[in-house]
Amino acid sequence: MIWQWIRFPLLFLVAVVMQTTVSKWIRIFDIGPDFIIIFIVLIALRRGPVVGALWGFFAGFALDVYAPVEWLGAHTISMVVLGFFVGQLEERFLTLNLGMKIGVLGLGFFVCDIVYYIAVGFDRGVVFNLLLTQTLPESLYTMICGGVAFKFLFAGNLKNKHV
Amino acid sequence: MFRITRLLKTIASIGHGLAVFVFLLLLAVFIRQADLMIKNSIVTSALSTIFFPAQYIIASIDDYYGKSSENEKLKRENAELRVELYRAKEGLKELSRLHELVRFEDTWDYPIVTARVVGRNPGRFLTTFVINRGKHHGLKEEMPVFSMRGLVGKISKVEWKHATVQLLVDPNLKLSVMEKRTRAVGILEFVNGRNLSAMIPTNAGVKMGDTLITSGLGGIYPKGIEVGVVNVIHKSDLEVMRNMEVLPFQEFSLLEEVFVMQKEPDWIVREMLK
Numbered sequence: 001m002i003w004q005w006i007r008f009p010l011l012f013l014v015a016v017v018m019q020t021t022v023s024k025w026i027r028i029f030d031i032g033p034d035f036i037i038i039f040i041v042l043i044a045l046r047r048g049p050v051v052g053a054l055w056g057f058f059a060g061f062a063l064d065v066y067a068p069v070e071w072l073g074a075h076t077i078s079m080v081v082l083g084f085f086v087g088q089l090e091e092r093f094l095t096l097n098l099g100m101k102i103g104v105l106g107l108g109f110f111v112c113d114i115v116y117y118i119a120v121g122f123d124r125g126v127v128f129n130l131l132l133t134q135t136l137p138e139s140l141y142t143m144i145c146g147g148v149a150f151k152f153l154f155a156g157n158l159k160n161k162h163v
Numbered sequence: 164m165f166r167i168t169r170l171l172k173t174i175a176s177i178g179h180g181l182a183v184f185v186f187l188l189l190l191a192v193f194i195r196q197a198d199l200m201i202k203n204s205i206v207t208s209a210l211s212t213i214f215f216p217a218q219y220i221i222a223s224i225d226d227y228y229g230k231s232s233e234n235e236k237l238k239r240e241n242a243e244l245r246v247e248l249y250r251a252k253e254g255l256k257e258l259s260r261l262h263e264l265v266r267f268e269d270t271w272d273y274p275i276v277t278a279r280v281v282g283r284n285p286g287r288f289l290t291t292f293v294i295n296r297g298k299h300h301g302l303k304e305e306m307p308v309f310s311m312r313g314l315v316g317k318i319s320k321v322e323w324k325h326a327t328v329q330l331l332v333d334p335n336l337k338l339s340v341m342e343k344r345t346r347a348v349g350i351l352e353f354v355n356g357r358n359l360s361a362m363i364p365t366n367a368g369v370k371m372g373d374t375l376i377t378s379g380l381g382g383i384y385p386k387g388i389e390v391g392v393v394n395v396i397h398k399s400d401l402e403v404m405r406n407m408e409v410l411p412f413q414e415f416s417l418l419e420e421v422f423v424m425q426k427e428p429d430w431i432v433r434e435m436l437k
Contacts, residue, residue, distance in 0.1 A: 024416060054187070061209075063284070067290065067291075068290050072197070073197070076190075077188065080188050084180065
């Protein structure tokens with residue numbers, strides 16, 4: 001019972017620790033994976049849109065606090081959108097194989113970044129440049145790391161299980 | 164209690180979570196559109212309560228990992244520094260003679276506070292970090308922050324025992340710089356989310372590989388702190404100005420310790436900041 005309550009906060013803490021430590025150590029050409037997005041996608045797929053959006057809000061706000069104060073709220077908006085829409089593919093109702101999950105992660109990463117850039121208010125040219133030089137390689141790297149996490153740490157499907 | 168739980172569950176199930184989504188999205192948009200003062204108070208209260216201890220723990224883990232490699236590096240640096248110390252002593256003697264000759268004003272005569280980086284923003288761009296020194300240690304807003312390699316940024320927010328440093332790579336920070344060889348003055352800013360960019364007059368003849376230092380104009384940074392090196396020169400829309408990509412002397416995400424110069428802004432700048 002207690003485990004059920006603390007496992008997601010614990011997982012979030014692990015994701016934040018990995019984002020601020022491991023992600024920095026494994027960067028290649030200044031490109032690193034985003035463990036927070038892996039966490040949100042995982043939660044949303046497991047527990048649906050409500051929990052996904054709630055955790056998206058919390059995680060996004062945590063990121064916003066350390067971003068420039070003028071941009072406060074941009075991460076929150078993008079992560080809420082990510083959590084809600086990925087949550088529509090909840091595992092209790094749909095069967096997703098590993099490839100599909102990784103695809104959802106990559107697509108989610110892209111959508112999340114686009115919403116973020118729009119929320120921040122970057123120019124169209126800058127957004128296009130960032131999508132090519134940062135979002136694309138980072139989403140690929142995140143998909144690889146997310147694939148490992150989905151395969152070995154969170155294997156199994158929850159269809160028809162009510163947890 | 165049971166009724167409240169049931170009511171919340173009913174609301175959450177409306178439109179497969181649509182009501183919750185709309186509520187959270189509106190709340191997030193409200194935060195995004197809020198006045199800068201409200202945003203500041205939100206961030207300050209969040210940083211001083213939940214996030215500061217959490218970041219301190221994370222920084223400690225990071226610090227522990229880096230200790231052994233740092234030790235080796237420090238030993239090597241120590242040997243090199245001993246050699247350089249001898250050269251520096253000789254250089255200082257020569258410098259003091261020159262000071263007397265040209266009546267050079269020692270503008271860098273400010274107390275220095277050493278600080279450790281205890282928090283970084285884990286978001287898409289690294290634009291600020293938190294240090295473990297604050298008002299208690301004599302820090303104030305707008306004080307310059309630098310490292311062994313060069314300029315890092317300035318203090319943007321000060322709490323009792325910690326402060327936020329606004330880095331050079333923050334798009335909201337603009338800096339007056341001077342090219343070391345030609346003495347041409349320009350403006351440095353972080354433009355497209357990836358590169359530090361400087362606008363310097365074309366006729367100055369700045370080349371790739373030239374070093375930029377702070378110009379001392381603006382009153383916040385003293386003159387002469389190294390900022391970075393000119394990496395790429397672009398043609399600008401304006402014939403009179405050249406747009407240059409600047410490579411900073413340090414990797415901001417790897418900084419662990421910084422120095423804060425206890426220099427307050429000149430009065431003209433203070434008036435401008437009001």
